[in-house]
Amino acid sequence: MKHKLILFYSWFIRTLFYFIPDLPFTMRTRGWFYGLAMKKCGKDFQVTNNALLKGLHNFSLGNNVFIGNNTVIMGSGELIIEDQVMIAPNSVIVIGNHTSINNSFRYGPIRKGKVILKKGSWIGANCSIAIGTILPENSVLGANSFISKPFDKANSLYAGTPAKFIKEL
Template identity: 45%
Template sequence: MRVKISILYSWLVKVTTFLLPNIPLFMRFRGFLYSLMMKSCGRNFQITSTAVLNSLSGLEVGNNVYIAHHTVVIGIDIRIGDEVIVGPNCIISSGNHTFLNNSYRYGKSLRRPVKIGAGSWIAGNCSVLGGSILPERSILGAGAVLNKKYEEADGLYGGIPAVFIKKMR
C-alpha cells in the first residue's frame, strides 16, 4: 500500500511543480517535496520538472544529487550516493521481466537492488538495470547499459552492455 501511495504522491508533486522553472531554487524545492516520501534523502537534492520518480518509498538519495530532464527512476531498492549527476534521458530501474507462457507480459517481476556510488556521473541516454552497481567516482558513458556489479572505483564504463574501459585517476 505504501508503494502505491508513494506513486500517487510522486505524480502529485510532478503535476503541481511542473511549470516551475528549472533553476536550482525550484529544483531543490521539488527535491524536498519528493524527499518527504523517500526512504532517505540528503540535502540539496535537485530534480528537473520532466524527470519521473516512481516508488519513492524504496529510493535512497544522498547529498547534492542532480537528476536531469526526462530521466525515469523506477524501482523498490535504489540507492544513489552523494554528489551524483544523472544526465538526461536515463532509465534507472530495479525491476525486470521474466518469461511465462511464451510472453514477457505476464511473467513475474524480478526485483534486484541498484547502487550508484558517491561522486559518479551517469551521462545521457543510459540505462541502469536491476542488480547493477556503479562504483564510487565512476563515469557511465553516454548511451551505455549497466547490467552488472562493478567494483573498480574511479573507472570509466561504457558500451552495451557496459564494460570497464579505463581507470580515471
C-alpha cells in the same frame, strides 16, 4: 495500498511543479517534496521538472544528488544513490524486471533487484541502468551505455552496450 499512494504522491509533485522553471531553488524544493516519501533523502537533492520518479518508497539518496531532464526511474526494487551523484538527461534506471510465464512476459511475476550508484559517480546522457548494477565511487558511465552488472574499480570510465571497463580516470 502504500505503493498506490506513493505513486499518486509522485504524480502530484510532478504535476504541481511541472511548469516551474528549473532554477536551483525550485529543483531543490521539488527534490525536498519527493524526499518526503523516500526511505532516506540527503540535503540538496535537485530534480528537473520533467524527470519521472516512481517507487519513491524504495529510494535512499545521499547529499547533493542531481537528476536531469527526461530521466525515468521506476520499479519495485531498491535504489541507493550515494552523495554527489549526477544523472544526465534521458537516462533510465529500472529497479525491477519482468519474468516470463507461459511464453509471455506480460503476466510473469516481477523480479525485484537493487541498483547502487556510489559516491561521486556520473551517469552520462541516454544511459540505461538495470537491476544488479553497482557503479563504483567517482566513476563515469559514458553516454548511450547500458549497464546491468556490478563493477568495483573506482575512478574509472565504463561505457558501451553492455558497459565494460574502458580506463582509469
